[in-house]
Amino acid sequence: MRLLSFYSDSYTSLEKGFLVQDLHSSSETEHLLKCLLLEHEQYYLCTYDKDSDGxxxxxxxxxxxxxxEIRRTRILPVKGVPLYPYILNSSNSAVFYTxxxxxxxxxxxxxxxxxxxxxxxxxxxxTIKAPKGDFPVIVIEGLDATGKSTLCHALKDRxxxxxxxxxxxCLSxxxxxxxxxxxxxxxxxxxxxxxxxxxxxxxxxCKAPVIIDRVKFLSSVNSMSFSKSSHQDISLKKELQTLLSTIQDLSxxxxxxxxNLENFKEKSSQQMETIHLDLRQQKEQINGIETSxxxxxxxxxxxxxxLESLLKQNSLLSAKIDDLENRSRRNNIRIFGLPENVEDNNMEKFLTSWLPEILQLPEALSYGIERAHRSLSSSKINKADTTRSVIVRFLSSYDxxxxxxxxxxxxxxxxxxxVIQFDNDYSSSVIARRKLFLxxxxxxxxxxxxxxHLVFPAKLKIFLQGGPKIFDKLEKAIAYIKSNKILDDMDWASTNLKRLVENGSWKSLDHKKKLKKK
Incomplete structure (x- = not known):
């Protein structure tokens, strides 16, 4: 039995694989092949046999x-085509495919x-699996002394x-x-x-085009085979003509x-001009944006x-308006704690009789009350749980x-x-500033x-043995009291005073207590 391997030029051709020749024409050969090929999922098997007619x-x-079975075809034996000595075939060559x-x-x-x-x-x-570059690879083949090397050097320079x-x-x-x-x-x-x-x-x-001066499988053997070949019918003249034609095609x-390179350069030059024009336009636009x-x-x-001037002017105007508002309230007093509905819808009449009685005022005074009413309350406050203050305006500041x-x-x-309390009637901004000291x-x-005593508009006056002290800010008053140990037994860290100095307002604690109650 003989085993030969062969390949065809076509990838899809059946003429590649293994050719098994059974010299004894045994019927078990095909059976053994099928058993050997069972481990493969799919394969083709081509058999040749001779009938009784030959x-x-x-x-x-x-x-x-x-x-x-896909098909069964009769084979007609023909005389083999003589092969060129350089061509490898399955019967006389050992080709290494790996x-x-x-x-x-x-x-x-x-x-x-x-x-x-x-x-x-x-x-x-x-590195057998090295990645192939993008530049072309040109192989120059031909007989000896036909100008291959000259052509290769010319292509290299060009x-x-x-x-x-x-x-x-490295192997020469x-x-x-x-x-x-x-x-x-x-x-x-x-x-x-x-x-x-x-x-x-x-x-x-990967770096540049590559020119190869001949791919030699076995130059000396090929030359020797050519000289000793029995196929002398192939004319050297035809080979040279074919080679010259190949060189002309390559040229x-x-x-x-x-x-193509010249066209590419021209197109590239045009594209670069367009890019430069776009860049100039973008530069002009950027310059315009920078100017804007x-x-x-x-x-x-x-x-x-x-804006700074307007804010200063607004601050001055706000202070002036606040001053005018407080001046307009000079004849006013506020009464806190007076129960609701005691006035019977006539606050002026009620106060005219109630004030002399509750304060035991002299009868010689006129007590001219121009207007009196309850203060407005917020819609969020429950009126049943709140007693609104009373604002009273007298005709005379003396009264x-x-x-x-x-x-x-x-x-x-x-x-x-x-408990009824009396106080001056101030603007809302003055009231907020005075509340900080309470x-x-x-x-x-x-x-x-x-x-x-709280001095108008919002200053704390403390009467001490060395004389009164006036403070316009709460933190200054607290610092003075602490430095002079006026309240030695007070735990400043646990009182509201520390938080007041840090936050600048007493609303935080009172507001949280109200939220918890709700």
Missing amino acids: CIWQSLNYFRGKGS FAGACSVLRECKEIIPEVKGILDLAGQC LNAFLLKSPPS QWRKTFDEEPTLIKRAFYALGNYIAACEIATLS TKIDKLDL LNDMDSRIQVNEHN KEIVLKTAWSKSPIKFKDN PLLKELKKETQIKT
């Missing part, structure tokens, strides 16, 4: 689980051929390319040694040289490549200056001062189990016998 038949079978296959043959010769070790070391440094030879220069020192070895070893040497050259080509093609392609931003910055600075001083002198005043006043009144 005709040869080809049966093509496809196996995928179960086998099925890098490992060529290495394995040389590896077996390591003990008898010392040079093999250096070749295998070079092969181990190759395309600014790399020039390589096969086998590569061993060519003479392997040319004297058997055919299988020779072909393994040259095949390995082609694989090493292919790695170098893949690397260089034409190079001219086309030059033309500078103008806006100038306008913003002017507006900020105007107002008499009533207010008398009420302060008789404090505390009670009416129907309610917690400290309560602490001083609770912990000491020191006399205090």
